[in-house]
Amino acid sequence: MTWPDGRVERFGTGEAPEEAIHITDDAAVKALATRPVLALGECYMDGTLVVPDDRLYDTLAMLVRNQRMGGMPAWFNAYQSSRMAARRFVQRNDALRARKNVAHHYDISDDLYRLFLDEDMQYSCAYFARPEMTLEQAQEAKKAHIARKLRIEPGMRVLDIGCGWGGMAMTLARDFGAQVTGVTLSQNQHATATKRAEAAGLSDRVKFELRDYRKVQDNFDRIVSVGMLEHVGLPHYGDYFDKVCDLLDADGVALIHTIGNVEAPSPTNPWLEKYIFPGGYVPSMTDLMPAVERSGLYTQDIEILRGHYGPTLHHWHLRFEENIDKVRAMYDERFVRMFRFYLVACEMAFEEQWQAVFQFQLGRKQYAVPKTRDYLYEPAEQPAMRAAE
Template sequence: MWEKLLDHMMRRFVVQGSIDLALPDGTCRSYGDGGDPKVSVTLNDPDLPRRIVLNPDMAVGEAYMDGKLTIANDDLYSFLSLAILNRSKSSFAWFQRPLEAWRRALRLTRQWNPVGRARSNVAHHYDLSGTLYDLFLDEDRQYSCAYFRSPDDTLERAQMQKKAHIAGKLLLEPGMRVLDIGCGWGGLGLTLARDFGVNVLGVTLSEEQQRVASARARKAGLDDRVEFRLMDYRHVDDVFDRIVSVGMFEHVGVPHYLEYFTHVRNKLTEDGVALIHTIGRTSPPGDTSPFIAKYIFPGGYVPAMSEVMKAVQKADLIATDIEVWRLHYAETLKHWHSRFMENVDKVREIYDDRFCRMWRYYLIGSELTFRHDRQVVFQFQLARHQEAVPLTRDYLYKGEDRLSHAAE
């Protein structure tokens, strides 16, 4: 029965490209239009047809991690290209619709992130071995989308350009107080303090990030101007001239959007400016991949712009600038995966082969989602008053030039 349901599902799903599928009983079937991408896949577990029918995203990811689904030449890039290209083109089989409806109905429950749960979700991903991140990130440990002005930009240069672009939008002046929500390993906060003379408070829920960021501040001699605290942004009791948040909003959860932007507004001075940098979707609101939610980013969600702006408006904030970055994150992830594979033996020494396969699946899948499935990056510049920023964008590039000169 499960093999028949899988066959029916695959015939509806694969409308572009082609796949040769070898079932556990030795049966071989082909699907698609015969074009690229072309892949050959073998299912090595008799229970896989059932699991794939019931939850394809989770079952396929776990089967690849466990070696129960093998791809000819381990061509994971072509396999995930085929899957992601067809995801937006095909329709659900009749027996998948109730399961998908049930999964979407529960999405807000899975995104409920009160303080305690938010901390455990962050620890799942960001408190991994620090050595792991050194093996594939840039020297500044920027774990968010870089900004590629040229295809020839190195990852280091593109990440510096990202920080410069954000600094320009923040309209920084010496002595300003800046709150960095979700400060990571401190790279952005240290850059803003060093090159713009501002005072920065960075907050994170990751013990590892807070430890590393504080050590970096001491080593750079900036600990009198930069402080990194292990705390939830909701517990910050102060007012700031500028608020910045890069790559953290994806962890907030839709039920908390109004709470988040209300805190942003209340923590801004009257003429303050905030810059929120987040992954987003250009499609209507959706759900998080079950595989990503379980293994990579529990509690995470990529928002539609409509979901963000609804909360922004209710929090009585004004959007003074909105920018959409399209393929920049795809290029960033391509760099990360290349560096990861160059160091995969070192990663295997820290964890194991299953972890390496999981991480590779995550990095490639994420890159291809940005390339083929309407995923982008949003930058929301927000203020309490519309006069908080100049009328034209000319000011933006002054900050970029200033930081570029400092880096050089």
């Protein structure tokens, strides 16, 4: 540790791993001591915390490992407990707040996301069925895996809740013959998805609406939602799953794909909440299952994808750095460092902490899907996977 006055101190046993940090002013020292999690990201953004050679991932991993060993002071644990108690109030994402929260992250610029996402602009966990897959192949594999769980047949009516830039909806329409309605609160994503569908000649099979999922009234054979549940908010899980049940036909199937916490519930990282995903929350099974059970939905299957989101974020970070000059031309240096911290910290969270991806397969009847998972891996039923290979 290099302090603002130039002093250098060493902490720990001297054994590997070994990392270095330079704090450049006294205000940063105070901030890190009094609000460590929030200040860590802010000081990196401001340049008052310098990681030599930008070994940001390794430094964050070391800090998290130390935190897991119980090295945080009692006042910090009390602060975390107070944030836990306030979750239901902080995450009241009514329609107006939900729209503002979505705009904060998703409406900044499609051009930024095109610099690091795959060609289909999939902004959620890929599925690395084989470790050597490219990002494009793994995202195609993700969509194929979800489509197989949905048991899509030609002509089926599908609702895509939180449709992003339209990639999943267009895949289900183009490759499986579905009639898809995608809903989103992001103006940028709605405009881009609509243009993409028109350019692909899919406007007769896909429509995108700028609408809150709570306002949808039709019924659907299938419902898919990828990476949207993290934005719903703890107080609204009952509303969410009740709505899925209301919109789903009697023989229907829903596939809900979300980042999940595989340990006890914990509050959202305050830096992520302030700068990246206001109103966001990574749910645990403890948070979700009571709402699913009360909704009237039958839980057909739950799959936990481990070791997939870390590599996905690593690909995104590499592409972000490859295009760093373009990013700097679009934004100031503080934004660049903010977004880098976001990508690296999230990769570290999936590799070093208790985060994974949950896929809930839900229906209103027990036998809406086959009794075993064999159908997911039969070669005849995975044309999109073969294309990805």
